[in-house]
Amino acid sequence: MTRVRARIAAAVALVLSAAAPATVGPRFAPWIAGTMPGEPETQVQRIDADTFVIRQSVRTNFEAPFLYLLFGRDRALLIDSGAGGLAIRPTVDRLIADWRARHGDRAVRLIVAHSHGHGDHHAGDAEFRDRADTAVVGLRPADVAAFFGIGDWPRAIGRYDLGGRVLDIVPTPGHEPAHIMVYDGRTRLLFSGDMLYPGRLYVPSDQIETFRASAHRLAAFARSHEIRALLGAHIEMTTTPGRDYPHEAATHPAEHPLTLAPSAIAALKKAVDAEGTPPTIDRQADFILYPVPPRPRS
Numbered sequence: 001m002t003r004v005r006a007r008i009a010a011a012v013a014l015v016l017s018a019a020a021p022a023t024v025g026p027r028f029a030p031w032i033a034g035t036m037p038g039e040p041e042t043q044v045q046r047i048d049a050d051t052f053v054i055r056q057s058v059r060t061n062f063e064a065p066f067l068y069l070l071f072g073r074d075r076a077l078l079i080d081s082g083a084g085g086l087a088i089r090p091t092v093d094r095l096i097a098d099w100r101a102r103h104g105d106r107a108v109r110l111i112v113a114h115s116h117g118h119g120d121h122h123a124g125d126a127e128f129r130d131r132a133d134t135a136v137v138g139l140r141p142a143d144v145a146a147f148f149g150i151g152d153w154p155r156a157i158g159r160y161d162l163g164g165r166v167l168d169i170v171p172t173p174g175h176e177p178a179h180i181m182v183y184d185g186r187t188r189l190l191f192s193g194d195m196l197y198p199g200r201l202y203v204p205s206d207q208i209e210t211f212r213a214s215a216h217r218l219a220a221f222a223r224s225h226e227i228r229a230l231l232g233a234h235i236e237m238t239t240t241p242g243r244d245y246p247h248e249a250a251t252h253p254a255e256h257p258l259t260l261a262p263s264a265i266a267a268l269k270k271a272v273d274a275e276g277t278p279p280t281i282d283r284q285a286d287f288i289l290y291p292v293p294p295r296p297r298s
Contacts, residue, residue, distance in 0.1 A: 025189065025229025025259035034058040034251035041086045044095065049102070050165070051187055052095055053231070053258075060085035062248040063120040065233050066258065068191050070184060071099055072162020075109045079182060079191055080233065081124030089127035113137040113147070115193025115233055116179035141178045145171075148180075154214070157221065170221055174203055174211025181218065188228035196268055197232020198256040198286050200244060206294040208272070208279050215269045222265045230260040241285035260286060 032043045032055055043055045050071040058064035061083035068079040069092065076096060082088040092110075100106055112128045114121050117139035128134050137147045144150070148158035154171030161167075168183040172195050182191040195201065195214065203211045236244050237256035245252055264286055271282045271289045279291035 024261040025231065028053070028258060031055050031235070031255065031258065032057050033253065033255055034064075035253050042088070042091045044091065047187060047189070050099070051184070051189075054088075054091055054095075056082050056086065056088070058250065058252060061120065062250065063234060064252065065120055066231070066235075068182075068231065069095055070162065070165070070167070070182075071108065072165035073106075074163030075111055075161075077111045077113060077160070077162060077167065077182070078128075079193075080114055080121040081112055081128065083120035084123030087127060088124040089131070092128075107133065110134040111137065113144075113180075113182075114139060114178070115181070115191070116176040118176055118194070121194075121233065139178055141171075141173065144169075144178050144180060154217070168221070168225070170218060172214040172218060174207050174214045175201065179214070183221070183225060183227070185225070188226050190222075190227050190230045192230040192232045192260070194233050196230055196260065196264055196287065197234050197236075198258070198260060199232070199234050199236025200288045200290040201268075202290050202292050203272075203279070204294045205279055205291045208275055208291065212272045212275075215265075215272045219265055219269045222262060227262040227265075229262065230264060231258060232260065237286065237288075242283045242288075244288060256286065 026047045028045050032039050039057050039059055041057050041060050045053045047053065052069040054067040056065050063083040065080060065083050067082060070077045078092060096108065100108060112125060114137065122139060125136050128136055137143060141153055145153040148160050148169040150156050150158040150169065150171060154173050158169035159166055160169055165186055170181040170183060172179045172181050175194050179193055179195055181193060235252065235255045235258055238245065239254045239256055267284060271284060282289040
């Protein structure tokens with residue numbers, strides 16, 4: 001009887017371990033989520049000595065976006081400048097000063113780029129416009145394509161060298177016309193913006209075909225590049241599969257991990273390929289494909 005019970009226990013443990021989601025990508029300490037008194041306006045976590053994640057507190061803006069700072073030998077790339085409601089530059093300047101101090105006070109040019117052109121990703125741009133040795137990339141597809149040398153937008157893949165650290169720039173319009181993903185071959189991380197993250201993936205209903213083409217482009221890129229994990233621009237999902245927070249939630253208790261497994265790319269492609277006319281909300285375990293009415297044309 002003891003042996004039988006032991007075998008049953010082992011079988012149950014095996015099933016549970018197989019069902020549990022694998023931890024992917026970098027391991028992070030719990031993120032600030034509006035649940036603790038005295039929460040700071042930003043939180044920084046280090047992936048490695050040249051790669052940093054900045055989380056903006058939900059107390060400053062309900063979007064609570066994630067920003068990424070990547071250093072090469074000659075340049076540093078800041079992906080997004082935040083949603084406003086705080087001064088983001090002091091945090092960025094402190095990280096750059098610390099990096100320079102560890103590298104013999106090496107000069108490094110800052111490039112402020114964006115996952116896309118929505119306001120919660122470029123509200124801090126004005127803080128950097130008068131900063132020395134800094135370039136702020138424009139928000140239109142033409143601006144992004146010109147800066148990153150993408151001659152055939154959105155079909156071609158751009159490459160940008162930070163100095164011994166070459167990044168791939170993957171055009172992924174649909175959520176927004178100038179949306180990009182940034183792949184770092186050094187860490188094998190894909191910085192996926194608002195197209196793929198643990199949350200509501202908003203797609204204007206008249207842009208479904210553009211979004212679908214981007215999902216196919218992303219899947220093709222993933223087939224030829226080793227991706228360790230995806231890191232997006234928000235967390236809107238809880239740890240309960242398929243359950244998100246209410247819109248503009250003031251706190252995020254029990255947040256889904258920031259990282260998504262590479263398998264999320266295939267799940268997104270399958271979901272968007274299944275969309276009909278009119279498109280409908282598709283609730284997946286780790287994200288929600290969320291069609292919305294067309295945006296007014298400017």
